[in-house]
Amino acid sequence: MTVTFTEMPRADVVMYLDRSYPPAPGSTIERVKFLSETACGGVGVQTSGPGLMWWVVDGVIVPQDVGPLPELEGDELITLPVDEPTSPPMTDSAPFSADIQ
Numbered sequence: 001m002t003v004t005f006t007e008m009p010r011a012d013v014v015m016y017l018d019r020s021y022p023p024a025p026g027s028t029i030e031r032v033k034f035l036s037e038t039a040c041g042g043v044g045v046q047t048s049g050p051g052l053m054w055w056v057v058d059g060v061i062v063p064q065d066v067g068p069l070p071e072l073e074g075d076e077l078i079t080l081p082v083d084e085p086t087s088p089p090m091t092d093s094a095p096f097s098a099d100i101q
Contacts (some may be wrong), residue, residue, distance in 0.1 A: 001047050002020040005034075005045060005056070008041040013055050020055075023062040025082040033074040045070045 014021050023029055032043060037059045044053045054061045054070060061069055071077065 001044065002051070003034075005039070006042045006044070007039065010057065012055050013040045013042075017048045017057065017062065017064065020062055020064050021057060023080060024037050027063050028062070028069065028077055028079050030069045030071065031033040031076040031078060032056060032059055032061060032072065033076070034058040043070070043072075045072070046051050 032039070035043075035056065039059045040057055041055075042053045043050050043056050043061065046052075052066055052070070054064055054066060063069065069077065
């Protein structure tokens with residue numbers, strides 16, 4: 001397996017990730033061991049066949065359309081917490097009034 005990293009400006013990587021960034025609560029992200037916490041760019045992984053590339057923001061690979069996280073040796077997989085609601089959901093019992101005079 002060959003792993004490479006290409007550094008890019010953070011703003012460019014975030015733009016390319018589009019709806020994949022920031023990752024949703026409950027998503028699993030991968031902290032790339034060999035990168036700093038400020039590294040942004042692309043991590044390419046090639047095995048016996050064609051390689052794949054994952055975008056990296058702040059040293060982390062977030063879920064992307066390319067497929068499951070690469071789970072590189074020594075990397076830490078982290079599941080993001082899901083925030084519990086702080087108030088009960090709204091109900092339909094009292095509709096809003098649209099009377100404007």
